[in-house]
Amino acid sequence: xxxxxxxxxxxxxxxxxxxxxxxxxxxxxxxxxxxxxxxxxxxxxxxxxxxxxxxxxxxxxxxxxxxxxxxxxxxxxxxxxxxxxxxxxxxxxxxxxxxxxxxxxxxxxxxxxxxxxxxxxxxxxxxxxxxxxxxxxxxxxxxxxxxxxxxxxxxxxxxxxxxxxxxxxxxx
Numbered sequence: 530x531x532x533x534x535x536x537x538x539x540x541x542x543x544x545x546x547x548x549x550x551x552x553x554x555x556x557x558x559x560x561x562x563x564x565x566x567x568x569x570x571x572x573x574x575x576x577x578x579x580x581x582x583x584x585x586x587x588x589x590x591x592x593x594x595x596x597x598x599x600x601x602x603x604x605x606x607x608x609x610x611x612x613x614x615x616x617x618x619x620x621x622x623x624x625x626x627x628x629x630x631x632x633x634x635x636x637x638x639x640x641x642x643x644x645x646x647x648x649x650x651x652x653x654x655x656x657x658x659x660x661x662x663x664x665x666x667x668x669x670x671x672x673x674x675x676x677x678x679x680x681x682x683x684x685x686x687x688x689x690x691x692x693x694x695x696x697x698x699x700x701x
Contacts, residue, residue: 552597552606557617557637560605561658568656570681572604575638577611578649582667593670595701596677603681611638611648653680661685674701 555563560571574591576583590596600606613635617624624637634646642650648664653676655661661680668676675697679685684693 545622552591552600554606554608556587557607557609557619564603564656564658570604570656571607571654571662572600572677572680573607573609573641573652573654575609575611575642575648575650575652577648583649586649586667590668590670590673593701596670596673599677599681600673603677609635609638610648611635613638651676658668670701671699674699687695 531685554574557573563569564571569695576586589599611634612626614626616626617635617637619637624635624640626635627639628631638650640662641652641660645663645665649667650663650665651668651673652663653661660667662685664676668694675694678697679690679693
């Protein structure tokens, strides 16, 4: 009996530690619904299953404890497959998968990225669901931390990136 309790306690402790270090990814629809109840900026990671740098970002950036905790506290985080097959309804419009070439693309990420399909791309939306920026390419934890603070603390409203970067103090 004591052994079972010890094993369960150990399991739940490891699970809770692991859960705190991982980004709590939501679907696009979940993030939009939550944002209506409790407004927060939205971070969207647009990826594909075949993208090597997307996987590298998952392993090296999003698993960093400082980064994942900051995202979970300050953003609704969305994983959005650029080749998603299911329909997504947003602002009374149904976005669909478009078969094109060997693969195809989903209309929602294509729209959010202004048709510039590059993976990975990190998008930031304001609490009123306006696109603040689209950042294509791999972001390591050092760059990601700066970008997260810049958008979550709304530094972009009164400071350009160069000025912000000069005064930024990392917590990594």
